[in-house]
Amino acid sequence: xxxxxxxxxxxxxxxxxxxxxxxxxxxxxxxxxxxxxxxxxxxxxxxxxxxxxxxxxxxxxxxxxxxxxxxxxxxxxxxxxxxxxxxxxxxxxxxxxxxxxxxxxxxxxxxxxxxxxxxxxxxxxxxxxxxxxxxxxxxxxxxxxxxxxxxxxxxxxxxxxxxxxxxxxxxxxxxxxxxxxxxxxxxxxxxxxxxxxxxxxxxxxxxxxxxxxxxxxxxxxxxxxxxxxxxxxxxxxxxxxxxxxxxxxxxxxxxxxxxxxxxxxxxxxxxxxxxxxxxxxxxxxxxxxxxxxxxxxxxxxxxxxxxxxxxxxxxxxxxxxxxxxxxxxxxxxxxxxxxxxxxxxxxxxxxxxxxxxxxxxxxxxxxxxxxxxxxxxxxxxxxxxxxxxxxxxxxxxxxxxxxxxxxxxxxxxxxxxxxxxxxxxxxxxxxxxxxxxxxxxxxxxxxxxxxxxxxxxxxxxxxxxxxxxxxxxxxxxxxxxxxxxxxxxxxxxxxxxxxxxxxxxxxxxxxxxxxxxxxxxxxxxxxxxxxxxxxxxxxxxxxxxxxxxxx
Amino acid sequence: xxxxxxxxxxxxxxxxxxxxxxxxxxxxxxxxxxxxxxxxxxxxxxxxxxxxxxxxxxxxxxxxxxxxxxxxxxxxxxxxxxxxxxxxxx
Numbered sequence: 001x002x003x004x005x006x007x008x009x010x011x012x013x014x015x016x017x018x019x020x021x022x023x024x025x026x027x028x029x030x031x032x033x034x035x036x037x038x039x040x041x042x043x044x045x046x047x048x049x050x051x052x053x054x055x056x057x058x059x060x061x062x063x064x065x066x067x068x069x070x071x072x073x074x075x076x077x078x079x080x081x082x083x084x085x086x087x088x089x090x091x092x093x094x095x096x097x098x099x100x101x102x103x104x105x106x107x108x109x110x111x112x113x114x115x116x117x118x119x120x121x122x123x124x125x126x127x128x129x130x131x132x133x134x135x136x137x138x139x140x141x142x143x144x145x146x147x148x149x150x151x152x153x154x155x156x157x158x159x160x161x162x163x164x165x166x167x168x169x170x171x172x173x174x175x176x177x178x179x180x181x182x183x184x185x186x187x188x189x190x191x192x193x194x195x196x197x198x199x200x201x202x203x204x205x206x207x208x209x210x211x212x213x214x215x216x217x218x219x220x221x222x223x224x225x226x227x228x229x230x231x232x233x234x235x236x237x238x239x240x241x242x243x244x245x246x247x248x249x250x251x252x253x254x255x256x257x258x259x260x261x262x263x264x265x266x267x268x269x270x271x272x273x274x275x276x277x278x279x280x281x282x283x284x285x286x287x288x289x290x291x292x293x294x295x296x297x298x299x300x301x302x303x304x305x306x307x308x309x310x311x312x313x314x315x316x317x318x319x320x321x322x323x324x325x326x327x328x329x330x331x332x333x334x335x336x337x338x339x340x341x342x343x344x345x346x347x348x349x350x351x352x353x354x355x356x357x358x359x360x361x362x363x364x365x366x367x368x369x370x371x372x373x374x375x376x377x378x379x380x381x382x383x384x385x386x387x388x389x390x391x392x393x394x395x396x397x398x399x400x401x402x403x404x405x406x407x408x409x410x411x412x413x414x415x416x417x418x419x420x421x422x423x424x425x426x427x428x429x430x431x432x433x434x435x436x437x438x439x440x441x442x443x444x445x446x447x448x449x450x451x452x453x454x455x456x457x458x459x460x461x462x463x464x465x466x467x468x469x470x471x472x473x474x475x476x477x478x479x480x481x482x483x484x485x486x487x488x489x490x491x492x493x494x495x496x497x498x499x500x501x502x503x504x505x506x507x508x509x510x511x512x513x514x515x516x517x518x519x520x521x522x523x524x525x526x527x528x529x530x531x532x533x534x535x536x537x538x539x540x541x542x543x544x545x546x547x548x549x550x551x
Numbered sequence: 552x553x554x555x556x557x558x559x560x561x562x563x564x565x566x567x568x569x570x571x572x573x574x575x576x577x578x579x580x581x582x583x584x585x586x587x588x589x590x591x592x593x594x595x596x597x598x599x600x601x602x603x604x605x606x607x608x609x610x611x612x613x614x615x616x617x618x619x620x621x622x623x624x625x626x627x628x629x630x631x632x633x634x635x636x637x638x639x640x641x
Contacts, residue, residue, distance in 0.1 A: 010613055017561075166601075173605045226601030235576065235597045242577045242635055243593060255590055336588025342595045343588050349598070 008182055015178035016384060020407070022171035023381040024414060025154070027374055029168045031418045032151040033221075034370025037355050037363050043144035044089025045508045046429070049492035049500075050140070051089040052118050055288040056281045056307070060092075062121050063273045070114055070123075071096060071297070078111040084291035087144060089504075091115040091124050095134065099249055106237065107248040108132075142429055142439035152228075155444050159233035166229020172222035179211055186212060200386065207379040210372055217369045224353035257337040265299040271326030273303070276319075279328055280305045284317050296323060304332070314357050315347035374415070381411040409458040409467075416468045417454025419519065420475030423482055423512075424450040430485035469523035476519030483509040564611035571624055572604035578631030581638050 035042075044051055071079050078096040085093045097111025113134040115125035127134040137145040153161030180186065190212045194205040211218075240251040277288065290306040301323025306316050320329040333339045334347035351357035355366025388404035428446035432439045454471045461467040486509075487493040497505040576596035583592040607624075614620045 007613065014609075014612055169601060170605055170608075173601065174609070177605070177609065223601055226604075227598060230600060231597050234573075235600055238573065238577055239580055239593055239597065242638060243580050245639075251593070255593065257588070257590075333588055335594060336586070336590035338587040338589075340586040340588035340591050342586055342591035342593070342598070345598050346594050 011178040011181040015175055015182055018171050018174045018178070019380050020384055022168055022175075023377055023384070024410065025164065026168050026172060027377045027381075027411075027414055028154060028418070029151065029165055029225075030370050030373040030377060031422075032147065032154075034367045034374070035422060036147045036151040037367045037370065039144045039147045040088035041504065041508070042147060043087055043141060045505055046143040046486070046490075047089045047140055048486060048490040048505055049496065050490075051502065051505075052086070052091050054088075055084075055086050055092060055118060056277060058118065059274060059278070060118055061274050063277075064270055066116065066121055067094065067273065067293070067296070068270060070094060074112045079296060080294075082293040082296050084293070086118075086288060087141065088287075090140065092118045095131075097131070099252075101247070101249055105240075105246040105248060107252060137438070137440045139433050139439055142443065143426070146425065146429070146440045146443045149440065150444070150447070155448065162229050162233045164229075166226050169222045169224075169226030169229055172218060173226065176215065176218055176222060180215070183208065183211075203379050203383055203386075207376060207383060210376040210379070214369060214372055214376055217366075218373065220352050221373075224349050227349055228353060255335050257332070257335065267297055267299065267301070267324055270297050270301075271303075271321070271323065275326055276303055276305060276321045276328075279321075280307055280319050283319060283331075284313075289316065293323065299324070302329070308356065315344075315351055374418075378411055378415045382408060385411065409464060410455065412464050412468050413454045413458035413471070414451070416471040416475070417451050420454065420471055420478055421447045421450035423475055423478035423516075426482050427478055427485050430482070430489040433489035472519050473523045476516045476522075479512050479516030479519060482512040482516070561612070565608055567624070568604055568608035568611055571607055571628060572600060574628055574631045574635075575603055576600050578634050581634050 067082060071082070074096045077098045080098040083093075083095045083097070085095075092115070094114045094116065095109075095111055096114075097109040099107060100110055101107055109131040110129065111131075111134070113125070113127045114123055115138075116122070117124055125138065127136075149155075152165060154164055155161070156164055183189075189205075189208050191209075192205070193209045195202045236251070237248065240246055240248040244251045244254075273293075280288065284307040287308045288305065289308045292304045293301070294303070295301045296303075303321040303323050305319045305321070307319070308316065316334065318332045318334060320332045321327065322329055333343040335343040355363050358365075385404040385408040389401050389408070425443040425447040428442045429439050432442045457471055458464060458467040461470075483494060492505075494506055494509040497509065576599060579596035579599075580592050583595055585592050610620060611617070
């Protein structure tokens with residue numbers, strides 16, 4: 001019995017200290033992840049009036065001619081591979097490129113990028129250089145790029161940012177395992193949320209109930225998050241070193257399953273790409289996401305078309321076509337030449353992490369669960385700080401109490417300032433929309449400054465409630481301003497969206513407006529409603545009784 | 552001082568687990584079967600890396616006989632280093 005108790009105590013310590021160390025970072029990762037789930041929709045909203053239809057929804061009979069025509073204008077070595085991609089509402093991007101390795105043996109791509117209007121075949125953008133240069137954010141892609149990058153790298157330069165999010169994934173796995181071990185009445189408390197006059201009990205009950213319900217989601221997200229954090233930046237180069245003598249290019253060729261060595265003989269004509277897209281549409285209900293034309297126009301050419309997951313299938317579908325005749329060659333696994341366990345597991349990692357395996361419904365669910373994870377994190381951090389505050393009875397001079405109080409204020413500041421920082425970054429995007437400045441950098445600055453202002457406010461005001469009220473009201477004001485700023489920047493108003501019956505833009509404009517109104521309303525309620533502490537004093541009482549610390 | 556010692560020990564355990572997991576997954580590329588698609592030995596170790604790391608780290612924190620645990624780690628590490636050095640020899 002004492003052994004079991006001791007083991008439980010150890011797991012309690014693991015849970016408590018992992019939560020303390022990674023809680024704040026986890027809060028940022030969860031919140032930005034919940035937004036990044038809708039990054040494509042945000043990008044489409046930002047395109048306002050220039051929204052492009054998905055490639056599989058319309059016929060583009062000129063596509064093959066366009067590829068041949070643009071291919072004639074680029075360096076012949078860039079025709080090794082042509083990638084086609086389209087973000088939601090965005091233009092069709094063609095990237096003529098060749099593969100090369102840098103001095104450290106790292107694989108990279110060099111070529112020319114064209115952005116095409118899929119309705120009138122107009123070239124919207126041309127860039128030449130390395131992949132990181134040609135795919136640097138533009139005004140139209142900045143919203144999508146910023147929120148994905150914020151979640152993946154946390155504004156920290158790579159690869160440190162990736163490692164940070166990977167470490168958060170590890171930490172979350174530890175929290176989940178230790179949480180399951182220390183909480184014995186696991187399934188009994190699933191339905192026992194006990195809000196009450198005492199905030200300490202409400203917090204504990206909230207933490208238990210949300211933790212229990214979020215368990216399957218958190219297991220999936222922590223595992224896939226840790227995978228994405230370390231796979232690309234650390235493990236793939238290490239595996240290339242061990243299995244391929246450091247030649248990453250050779251490793252990628254094995255992974256993607258190159259079947260036919262390219263010939264040098266040029267073909268008199270290329271097959272109809274529009275026909276292949278129509279064929280892919282007939283085989284899947286998904287949305288075209290990505291295509292790759294290998295050695296296009298030469299002997300041994302082949303085309304691969306990737307279609308997004310739908311309700312009927314979990315992972316991307318990869319259709320392969322003969323690049324000489326246009327004949328369908330079958331559905332291929334994501335990795336390797338034949339279906340395998342490794343390829344199947346790999347193909348599930350992305351959809352499970354991004355929540356796009358079931359269309360908008362699964363994305364909405366992932367977004368809601370991401371916000372619920374923020375509630376779990378904040379309640380856990382507040383419980384931790386209150387326990388430390390109440391454990392020391394010798395008042396405010398004790399460093400333990402001061403540290404716990406600082407943690408309580410930082411937690412509240414982050415929780416309240418993250419929405420405000422998000423809306424501030426969207427306002428920054430709108431302000432710099434037509435300016436030549438890098439929009440992502442400006443958005444990052446606005447986001448960081450807003451978080452700092454929130455932190456400053458919680459330490460400036462003695463009452464945490466006053467500070468949180470001000471930060472939330474600021475966030476509400478920013479949110480209300482977002483549709484007006486987007487209209488000013490792009491010249492496309494909600495009324496235009498209504499006239500064009502663009503439901504997505506109209507719905508998102510309304511969402512920003514009403515969410516802002518709600519955030520303005522919440523602080524007003526906080527002022528009028530009864531205090532969870534009773535009468536508010538300059539020194540708010542602790543959330544947990546000292547008696548509970550030892551339990 | 553005891554708190555500093557506990558923190559240093561935990562940080563050491565995490566670094567050791569991370570390094571050990573890296574060695575194990577790289578070694579796996581040599582002994583895991585390639586599978587039908589010829590990629591399982593490359594992909595599965597990468598997918599398993601988070602689980603292996605967390606499992607090893609929890610073991611260092613929970614297992615009572617630390618001496619036996621680090622002995623087992625040393626044996627596993629030696630075997631995988633030998634495997635990797637044999638594979639990387641030109």
